[in-house]
Amino acid sequence: xxxxxxxxxxxxxxxxxxxxxxxxxxxxxxxxxxxxxxxxxxxxxxxxxxxxxxxxxxxxxxxxxxxxxxxxxxxxxxxxxxxxxxxxxxxxxxxxxxxxxxxxxxxxxxxxxxxxxxxxxxxxxxxxxxxxxxxxxxxxxxxxxxxxxxxxxxxxxxxxxxxxxxxxxxxxxxxxxxxxxxxxxxxxxxxxxxxxxxxxxxxxxxxxxxxxxxxxxxxxxxxxxxxxxxxxxxxxxxxxxxxxxx
Ligand SMILES: [Ca+2]
Ligand SMILES: [Ca+2]
Numbered sequence: 001x002x003x004x005x006x007x008x009x010x011x012x013x014x015x016x017x018x019x020x021x022x023x024x025x026x027x028x029x030x031x032x033x034x035x036x037x038x039x040x041x042x043x044x045x046x047x048x049x050x051x052x053x054x055x056x057x058x059x060x061x062x063x064x065x066x067x068x069x070x071x072x073x074x075x076x077x078x079x080x081x082x083x084x085x086x087x088x089x090x091x092x093x094x095x096x097x098x099x100x101x102x103x104x105x106x107x108x109x110x111x112x113x114x115x116x117x118x119x120x121x122x123x124x125x126x127x128x129x130x131x132x133x134x135x136x137x138x139x140x141x142x143x144x145x146x147x148x149x150x151x152x153x154x155x156x157x158x159x160x161x162x163x164x165x166x167x168x169x170x171x172x173x174x175x176x177x178x179x180x181x182x183x184x185x186x187x188x189x190x191x192x193x194x195x196x197x198x199x200x201x202x203x204x205x206x207x208x209x210x211x212x213x214x215x216x217x218x219x220x221x222x223x224x225x226x227x228x229x230x231x232x233x234x235x236x237x238x239x240x241x242x243x244x245x246x
Contacts, residue, residue, distance in 0.1 A: 020048045024118050024129035031135045036109055037067050038134060042099045042116050045230045046091040053121040058085045061102060061111050067102040089123075108152035 023045045032038050046052050060083040068071050071082050091097045105111055130217040138153035148156055149163035157163045160173030160183075167175045174184035 004132055016058055022046060022048075022052070022054075022118065022120060022125075022127045024116055024127050026113065026116055026129040026132045028132060028134050030133075031137060032105070034141050035104065035139070038130070039100055039102050039103045040113065041246050042129060043096055044089075044091060044099070044118055044148075045096040047094060049093045050110055051090055051092055053088065053090045054090065055119045055121060056087045056099060057117045057119075058101070060084060060111060061105075063106045064111075065104040065106060069101060086229055108136050108138055112133050 023043075025043045026040065027043070030041045040058075041198055042056065042058065044054065044056070047064065053109040060066065060072065064083075067084060071083070075082050075084060083103060087099060089097060089099070107161055111134055113132040115131055118127045118129070119125070120127070136152070138148050138156060140155035142151065142156060144157035144161050144163055149165040150157045150159060150161065150167060151165060157165075159167045159169070159171060160175045162176045164177055166178035166181065168178055168181055170242075172183055175181055176184075178184060
């Protein structure tokens with residue numbers, strides 16, 4: 001990374017003699033520990049044969065503490081409050097100027113700094129730098145803590161640890177962060193396999209009880225009806241009996 005930056009810088013210097021242009025390159029170390037301060041450098045090359053004045057705007061990432069320079073500006077982008085630096089500087093002909101600032105990242109993981117916007121005040125043309133990323137690593141203490149994972153704290157969080165990151169690999173350890181992983185044998189048991197047949201059986205039993213009750217009642221009614229008919233037949237026969245009353 002550093003070698004690439006130096007190569008770009010070398011090319012920028014070489015370009016001064018070859019072409020008339022403005023180049024902006026941003027750099028930092030690729031990695032720091034939590035609570036450490038990171039220094040960001042913005043190199044601006046003016047390959048014109050005249051002095052130029054620029055305004056430079058650098059939007060700072062969220063979740064950082066501004067260290068130096070202490071003064072910064074705030075603007076609103078939708079509901080988001082953005083901290084940013086703004087400088088105005090003159091750069092001599094055929095030379096490079098470096099602007100530096102320091103911030104302290106407040107959380108672990110990868111930070112990304114958007115491109116620095118540089119505007120040439122003489123013709124209002126704007127130039128953008130590269131996007132810069134750096135990683136904030138943990139300070140190891142043999143505990144895989146909240147917000148730490150195998151990427152941000154490989155010293156404390158082993159592969160397969162329950163750290164919110166799925167390490168998808170066949171290493172004999174089932175990582176519980178994965179929905180599916182070669183080492184996690186997912187049980188094919190489904191509770192529905194029991195509840196649905198059980199429900200059907202209960203329904204059949206209830207239906208059987210209701211139907212048998214209805215059947216029983218109908219049978220009782222039929223018997224009552226039969227006795228009633230039998231009695232009325234008997235009384236009819238008595239009515240018609242010619243020997244009745246003798
Ligand atoms: Ca830790
Ligand atoms: Ca994990």
